[in-house]
Amino acid sequence: MSGIELRGVSKRFKDVTALDNVTLNFEENKIYGLLGRNGAGKSTMLNIISNRLFPDEGEVLLDGQPVRENDMAQGQIFLISEKTLYPEKMKIKEAFKWTQEFYPDFDVEKARSLAEEFGLSDKKKVDSLSTGYETIFKVILALCVNVPYVFFDEPVLGLDANHRELFYKHLLTKYGEDPFTAVISTHLIEEVSNVIEEIVIIKRGKIIYNESRDELLGKGYTVSGNAGRVDSYIKGRDVIGTDSLGGLKTAYLLGRPDRGSMPEGLELTGMDLQKLFIQLTNE
């Protein structure tokens, strides 16, 4: 099987099971959203794929080859994470130069151009960057590294709306020109839902959903209106959550709506990804 394959991967930190027998495949040339609540296991998974952590059980393969302690495999993978692992006193332009040493296809000119577009001076040192600009620095590296598998762990942390839009624009442009596999782990679900094709939802170390965005969103719908009418409608149906405000109620249901039997006064809408995610991952 091509792509990155996780087979039975488990990881424990003392009493906490961060990943529990995860089996998953990241296919070539797709944009994935890796979604999960805080502590669900997203970063642990990405760190294991990028050889920063070792799994307690299972293995990760890239085109059939183990990625663990494998320079060749790791040469096709790049991860940006919340932790900045670059030397504090390193200048941005030096970081670009050194990234090219390790990843020969890294486009230094494009990186300089993006730095200018984002307003990042390449003469600055890593430790002098604000949270937002540290994120921008890492995002630029990820957008210019030109490897088949790029993992973005919280790529919009600290970015203002303008910079976030710029990031998504450049991500899609790059994807359009030269497809690659991008895995984006983020809490800004609604924003990223327009960018991602595939969704992986992780809850307490287990994969609970691994489907295309359209398939996942097609799984459910929302009914809103008078609380009493909503209650009668949802009887016997697969309800995954409800919100109430005064006499009004919104219910989130799995399945396809029967438009013919929709009572008057009730509004039927599609499920949005964030709401679906919240309902699926609520304790």
Next chain:
Amino acid sequence: MKLKAAFKFEIRDFLTTVFSVYGVMMLINIIAIVVQLASKNNFKTNMTLNGAEIILIVTVFIIAAGDFRENFQMLMQNGVSRKTIFISKAGTGLMFALILSIADRLFIFLSRIISDLAGVTKSTESVWIQIYPEFADKHNAVWSFIAFAAVGAAVYICSYMLGTVLSGLIYRLGKGGRTALAIALPVTAFVLVPLLLEIFWETAFVRWLIHTLVTILGLGKGIPYPAAATFTVLSCILGAASWLIIRRAVPKD
């Protein structure tokens, strides 16, 4: 590809630092010569920079000890395996050991030439000649050069590996471990060892210890070969220790 890049990254600042130290030592030499020449009552003062190699040995240790965290994390970020990190570190240590051991000999040779030209007492003396004076007297310049370069190289790589092991250990330890190490090391070196030596100085164990040290460093027979072998073996042990430290290390905050 990753190994070459990792190696380049490890050595990036090493050369500058080390040759800056040589520059400072040469400056001190020149100052010593100038002071002798400028001496008003015209008597020859004996100003010698002894044991120049010791400064470099300490410098190598400090460089190796100082950059573990930064280098390890940068290499992890750029997809370098721990095996490759270890090889690049060992390679860096070996390369510098060889370069510095030869550079030392050339530095001392150059210093002597400058002293001779200035007509003053030689301003720099090698620590190895001071430790093994009979060997230097008995053998020609070429063989002395090779022998002292060999022992110098062994000591340099041992110093580098020691720095790597210590900094790796500190990196791997938790906060409690680091605190314990920070207390234990100086207390052991400056309190415990002197105290034990004071108490047990006259014992058979301490006599055995001294005898062993004299033997493995070739001090009894005045030859540097045992020291070269000893420090080489120590370097291998420290190298193995550094691999055990690196192989399970992970990026940390």
